[in-house]
Amino acid sequence: MDLVSLYKKGKPVVSFEFFPPKTWQGIAELYEHFRELMKCNPGYITCTYGAGGNTSLEEAQRRTLEVLRWVRGDYPDIPVVSHLTCVNATKIDLQNYLYKVKEMSVSGIVALRGDAPSHTLSFVSVPGGFRYAVELVRLIKTEFPEFNILVGGYPEKHPEAPTLEEDIKHLREKVDAGGEIVLTQLFYNNDDFYRFRDLCEKAKINVPIIPGILPVTNLAQVKRITSLCGAKLTQILLERLEKHEKDEEGQFSVGVYYATRQVEDLIQQGVPGVHFYVLNKSRAAVHICRALTL
Numbered sequence: 304m305d306l307v308s309l310y311k312k313g314k315p316v317v318s319f320e321f322f323p324p325k326t327w328q329g330i331a332e333l334y335e336h337f338r339e340l341m342k343c344n345p346g347y348i349t350c351t352y353g354a355g356g357n358t359s360l361e362e363a364q365r366r367t368l369e370v371l372r373w374v375r376g377d378y379p380d381i382p383v384v385s386h387l388t389c390v391n392a393t394k395i396d397l398q399n400y401l402y403k404v405k406e407m408s409v410s411g412i413v414a415l416r417g418d419a420p421s422h423t424l425s426f427v428s429v430p431g432g433f434r435y436a437v438e439l440v441r442l443i444k445t446e447f448p449e450f451n452i453l454v455g456g457y458p459e460k461h462p463e464a465p466t467l468e469e470d471i472k473h474l475r476e477k478v479d480a481g482g483e484i485v486l487t488q489l490f491y492n493n494d495d496f497y498r499f500r501d502l503c504e505k506a507k508i509n510v511p512i513i514p515g516i517l518p519v520t521n522l523a524q525v526k527r528i529t530s531l532c533g534a535k536l537t538q539i540l541l542e543r544l545e546k547h548e549k550d551e552e553g554q555f556s557v558g559v560y561y562a563t564r565q566v567e568d569l570i571q572q573g574v575p576g577v578h579f580y581v582l583n584k585s586r587a588a589v590h591i592c593r594a595l596t597l
């Protein structure tokens with residue numbers, strides 16, 4: 304399945320991102336939520352790999368492969384994409400992983416650098432490994448041409464980049480090297496996305512740029528995530544959520560309402576698809592997809 308062609312059909316493509324659960328209970332819950340999400344008829348699903356640079360190579364690979372194997376077995380018709388980072392990996396480790404997912408008929412790879420472990424200051428590649436995601440993109444393009452290559456983009460700029468323009472210059476390098484779809488970091492102010500999209504257009508980045516949406520259903524959790532990835536909550540969203548500080552259902556309603564309006568506006572402004580960070584839950588994304596008949 305060619306994922307790029309999905310975006311040419313004129314109807315917004317919905318994709319969902321999962322992470323590999325750490326516990327048996329998490330796995331059981333994921334099965335349930337996955338089933339619900341499949342009713343929204345997503346174009347493809349993606350599974351993350353490692354997190355925050357703190358997972359060992361073996362652990363990261365094992366967990367992601369487990370989820371991919373299960374989805375492939377139970378949902379053979381849904382195209383599956385694996386995230387992959389350069390954290391703790393030599394080129395040979397990356398090649399070995401790519402061979403394994405190739406055998407599973409995975410459709411694409413989100414080619415990422417990954418983050419430095421939390422106790423270190425900056426990303427350092429292992430000897431024989433890669434320093435930037437663009438090197439992984441080149442490896443996949445030359446040695447595994449059967450995969451679609453997806454890359455990360457940052458509407459509010461990557462936290463390490465000195466400016467948004469500099470960051471977009473490096474995004475252009477990833478696209479020139481073979482990146483075919485840009486999935487963005489989550490954001491809450493659509494104007495940030497439109498500014499980013501305009502700058503990408505100026506930089507002649509002519510591939511689908513797919514906004515990443517994380518509906519806030521739990522304020523404490525989203526505050527933690529946004530502080531890690533550098534995305535900002537908007538003042539209006541924050542104020543409304545804080546009014547429901549001790550009321551989970553209230554937070555859920557505010558988060559879903561906000562995300563629905565955010566997605567509606569993005570679709571009106573012509574985005575070819577929306578990528579939901581579902582955090583292994585289905586309720587919010589299903590509400591939004593139903594409300595917008597996506």
Ligand SMILES: Cc1cc2nc3c(=O)[nH]c(=O)nc-3n(C[C@H](O)[C@H](O)[C@H](O)COP(=O)(O)OP(=O)(O)OC[C@H]3O[C@@H](n4cnc5c(N)ncnc54)[C@H](O)[C@@H]3O)c2cc1C
Pocket residue numbers: 350351352353354355356386387388413414415416417418419434435436437454455456461462463464469470471473477486487488489515
């Ligand atoms: C859609 C999406 C999915 C993600 N999934 C995961 C996941 O599954 N697991 C995980 O651990 N993390 C994940 N992340 C987080 C990601 O790994 C981090 O944001 C990481 O810090 C950067 O990864 P990257 O691929 O964007 O890196 P790069 O594109 O390599 O960029 C990293 C930084 O280096 C700069 N840069 C790039 N090239 C050069 C160059 N040649 N010279 C100088 N500077 C340069 C960039 O401007 C940027 O500041 C995801 C992010 C996104 C947006």
